[in-house]
Amino acid sequence: MPQDEHKEGIGGMINPRRYGIERVAYLLMRLSGLGLLAYFIGHIYETSNILRGQVGWNDFMEMISTPEGHIIMSIVIAMCVFHTVNGVRVMLGHGGVGVGKPARPDYPYDPASQNYRHKIGIYSAILLAAVAMMYGLAVMFGE
Amino acid sequence: MAQVSSVSNEQSPTAKSITLKISRYNPEHDESSGFMEFNVKYEKWTTVLEAILDVKKHFDHSVAVRYSCRQATCGSCGMIINGKPRLACFTKISELDSNTVTVEPMNNFPVIRDLAVKFEKLFDTHQKIKPYLIRDDTELVSDEKEFLQTPEEVEQYIQFANCIKCGLCNSACPTMATDSSFVGPQALAQAYRYVADSRDKGKDSRLKIIDDSHGIWRCHFAGSCSQVCPKGVDPAMGIQLLRGYMLGFSS
Structure with missing residues (x-):
């Protein structure tokens, strides 16, 4: 990236502090997407252990059935739920659904596209992800 | 690059003061940007642009800033004010609720000098x-x-x-x-x-x-x-x- 363009760069792109909950959702969407991609690659490696037969599979299962493994799995559950729920919100928004209708703006110009429906969608995605994560932790550590 | 200045020109008794931090950068001979600090008096209606022009008038006339209409119509005075992009003529210092106001050139635009960017x-x-x-x-x-x-x-x-x-x-x-x-x-x-x-x-x-x-x-x-x-x-x-x-x- 040429220096003279004065781009904010990735640091500016992922900074969630300046533009409200929408920008937090934007960051979480990217982090959860990358996390799920990493999990997907790891999952392919994990399931490929079946080729080592029953003993190899059981050895690998034993290796990942640790408290650390359970915590990673619960984070994966949270990422999956957030990415799904927020993804539905974003896809609807991309289709122009729930972004408001054009109208003459009045001061102080609150943007109609950043309305309560989308804010509820974001908070719901975070809440559901937290609940699913706690449920996952309860199942995995509950025995 | 830092400088603290103040001026004792006559102001009304309701005037308060803030520290105005202005980003200084000349791509022709500076390797990186720095900030200069000025102590500026303001009233509750004083805009950030007026404070910058006050600095130009009393402390350092070389501060580069683009402005024209002063009423949020020409779109010339966009800059980063306390971390967010805003129009300097449309942002009152009193609304920022801070003792320090930091002004920088807009991100994602090449800098001409100081606060002026290429459009x-x-x-x-x-x-x-x-x-x-x-x-x-x-x-x-x-x-x-x-x-x-x-x-x-x-x-x-x-x-x-x-x-x-x-x-x-x-x-x-x-x-x-x-x-x-x-x-x-x-x-x-x-x-x-x-x-x-x-x-x-x-x-x-x-x-x-x-x-x-x-x-x-x-x-x-x-x-x-x-x-x-x-x-x-x-x-x-x-x-x-x-x-x-x-x-x-x-x-």
């Missing part, structure tokens, strides 16, 4: 989406001498016609922060403005321009552009409505 790319992308009515005939030969519209038809685009091309939306956009080829929210919102205009017949040619990997599909609906717009244009809404049309969600 060439903004104007290029604006021009690229054909910001004018496209049709074969002209109102000069029609019977009514004008293209009539209903109030409902005007409502479809008038909000987006308020754009003053200040560049704040492009400065706040997370995609613009990393993608040098992205058209940007300003141009995309203006594409919607003309596509939604019932007088315009250039929809297909305009959509071809923005239907690009660095066009409308790069917008991820973060909405920061709409939050910083000083004229209530709401570029995020225009972009999503336009994309909804392209995806077949709406007619």
